[in-house]
Amino acid sequence: MENIAKGIWKEVYGEPEVHVPTKYKKVAAKLDVVNELSDSKEGIVEKTVKKITFNKTVRGITLTLPMMPTEDIYGFGLQFFGINHAGKRRFLKVNSDPVADTGESHAPVPFYVSSAGYGIFVDTYRYTTFLMGTSTAKGASRNMTQENMPHEEFSESALYALKRAKEERKIIIDIPNTEGVTVFFFEGNIMECVQRYNLLSGGGIVPPRWGLEPWYRIYGGSNQMSAMLIAKQFIHENMPIKVIGIEPGWHSHSYSCTYKWSYLFPSAEKFIKSMDDMGFKLNLWEHLFVYPQAPFYKEIEECAGDYEVWNGLVPDFATDKAADVFKQYHQKTFIDEGISGFKLDECDNSDYNPSNWSFPDCSQFPSGMDGEQMHQAIGVLYQNLIKEAFEERGKATYSEVRSSGAFAAPLPFVLYSDLYNHKQFITALVNSGFSGLLWCPEVRDCQNGDDLLRRLQTVIFSHQALINAWRIPNAPWKQTDIVKNLDDVQMDDADYYTNECRKLLELRVSMIPYLEDSFKEYEKNGKPPIRALVMDYPDDMNVVSIDDEYMFGDDILVCPLTYEEGTSKEVYLPEGQWTNIFTKEKYQGAKKIHMKVPYNSMLVFSKKDSFDFIQK
Numbered sequence: 001m002e003n004i005a006k007g008i009w010k011e012v013y014g015e016p017e018v019h020v021p022t023k024y025k026k027v028a029a030k031l032d033v034v035n036e037l038s039d040s041k042e043g044i045v046e047k048t049v050k051k052i053t054f055n056k057t058v059r060g061i062t063l064t065l066p067m068m069p070t071e072d073i074y075g076f077g078l079q080f081f082g083i084n085h086a087g088k089r090r091f092l093k094v095n096s097d098p099v100a101d102t103g104e105s106h107a108p109v110p111f112y113v114s115s116a117g118y119g120i121f122v123d124t125y126r127y128t129t130f131l132m133g134t135s136t137a138k139g140a141s142r143n144m145t146q147e148n149m150p151h152e153e154f155s156e157s158a159l160y161a162l163k164r165a166k167e168e169r170k171i172i173i174d175i176p177n178t179e180g181v182t183v184f185f186f187e188g189n190i191m192e193c194v195q196r197y198n199l200l201s202g203g204g205i206v207p208p209r210w211g212l213e214p215w216y217r218i219y220g221g222s223n224q225m226s227a228m229l230i231a232k233q234f235i236h237e238n239m240p241i242k243v244i245g246i247e248p249g250w251h252s253h254s255y256s257c258t259y260k261w262s263y264l265f266p267s268a269e270k271f272i273k274s275m276d277d278m279g280f281k282l283n284l285w286e287h288l289f290v291y292p293q294a295p296f297y298k299e300i301e302e303c304a305g306d307y308e309v310w311n312g313l314v315p316d317f318a319t320d321k322a323a324d325v326f327k328q329y330h331q332k333t334f335i336d337e338g339i340s341g342f343k344l345d346e347c348d349n350s351d352y353n354p355s356n357w358s359f360p361d362c363s364q365f366p367s368g369m370d371g372e373q374m375h376q377a378i379g380v381l382y383q384n385l386i387k388e389a390f391e392e393r394g395k396a397t398y399s400e401v402r403s404s405g406a407f408a409a410p411l412p413f414v415l416y417s418d419l420y421n422h423k424q425f426i427t428a429l430v431n432s433g434f435s436g437l438l439w440c441p442e443v444r445d446c447q448n449g450d451d452l453l454r455r456l457q458t459v460i461f462s463h464q465a466l467i468n469a470w471r472i473p474n475a476p477w478k479q480t481d482i483v484k485n486l487d488d489v490q491m492d493d494a495d496y497y498t499n500e501c502r503k504l505l506e507l508r509v510s511m512i513p514y515l516e517d518s519f520k521e522y523e524k525n526g527k528p529p530i531r532a533l534v535m536d537y538p539d540d541m542n543v544v545s546i547d548d549e550y551m552f553g554d555d556i557l558v559c560p561l562t563y564e565e566g567t568s569k570e571v572y573l574p575e576g577q578w579t580n581i582f583t584k585e586k587y588q589g590a591k592k593i594h595m596k597v598p599y600n601s602m603l604v605f606s607k608k609d610s611f612d613f614i615q616k
């Protein structure tokens, strides 16, 4: 085993492939900071590694590790269905529709942390399956003598609950289509392992201040004039929106894209300038699928994959040429003109969409990558080049992307999804902190005004405060019903919801200095700004599976409610005294407390007695 830094080791099994995440990692590791972290679980990695067995199989390779019955497992990227993966199979494949708890994700990351005191990163773009204590090897049950107990309940769930492996558990990492792999091992408690992984990635980011201010993506049918009007309306109504996102209609052809302004934006330069004069930043939606009418189509043609997507080329951003052509065009045409960032849509593969969405796994790319590898890599390759495009111009970006993966902590991008389950969006937020990811549980459609408030409450306590109104011409606080919104009909209580939403957005703005401090920690020592309680309270057994509460920086605990949960909830507060930042009520922690909270308030608690930002 090679020691990389204090508490980080690397081991090579068999013959690894050429196209792996470490090859495309652009930011240098912060190993000096790793060396300053404590190593509280000394020796566990060495003991674990000694017990690992490596096998070549007909489909690829496997690594087998021991797993203790008490071990809790966290990570694997942006997961929607829970935080503790002990006893589950995680199939790490990029997927725009992770509708079941399989491990598939917009951002599958082959990194996990065990409560036993170690973490593992597997350097692969293959669709890897991690079997976290679900399988026992041949012979393990040879001496069993049990007879059936009387059944208490006849149901599928009761049946399979009985069948969980309680015997000697193992972790099996099953990597197809390869003859070898490099594995990184991290030592420490959950927080320290995550910090080590993030620091190996290059440390976290600090977004530009404007990126943390409220965002609003305008109606897909907008033109230059209507975009200006809604911006003016925000100013008029004192809505503190800072970033305006323009949806596909700005391209002369989208799905796939031309990257040329359409007739809807006849004087784009003037438009960008006027928006800037009013104090707004602009973000442009795009694909990376290049339509024949794109100005750089010919240049990309020779460095694209052998299948098209929606009539567009798929650039091979693992080649310098494709990355440079795309980057330079974006610099000259958009970044130099004042565009502050992009939203890369549909770069996540879909298995369910009926259209010819995305390239097949059997695709070949000029770099030598196949379709499977490119699917897992493409989001990060794009983020790398856009980050570089802004940096070379001396500008900062905070952008959006729908797929990500390994070593993403230093990339200034926030993930989002078309799925829209509020509870799952909260769990994704809690999970993002285990894998170096940023996530926005954006507000889109709402059942009614109170659902809008509940959604917006989660959003303002997230990495990006975004309202994505791409389906409606009027703000959701004017009308939540899409059909009526399209008909310009306001709700009766539009004034009430406008005021309540304004208050939430103002609260977000007032929290920015605090949030910036948390991001500075992320950049400096890899500590995620938003994280599961188990990271801050590793010795509290009550928090090991809490997936609907989270730490927001060092001092704030957020417990968002969904509209379906209504106006009361049982909350667990860890040890210590907590103050509700809205009501100022104090609670003694280390217990569950049943709390009431109207739709226009939140359950947010501070470790400190007073909190400056809430006074403003």
Ligand code: GAL
Binding pocket: 220, 247, 248, 285, 345, 346, 417, 418, 468, 470
């Ligand atoms: C979706 C995307 C939405 C919106 C829409 C525009 O796939 O997630 O946010 O941008 O495309 O066509």
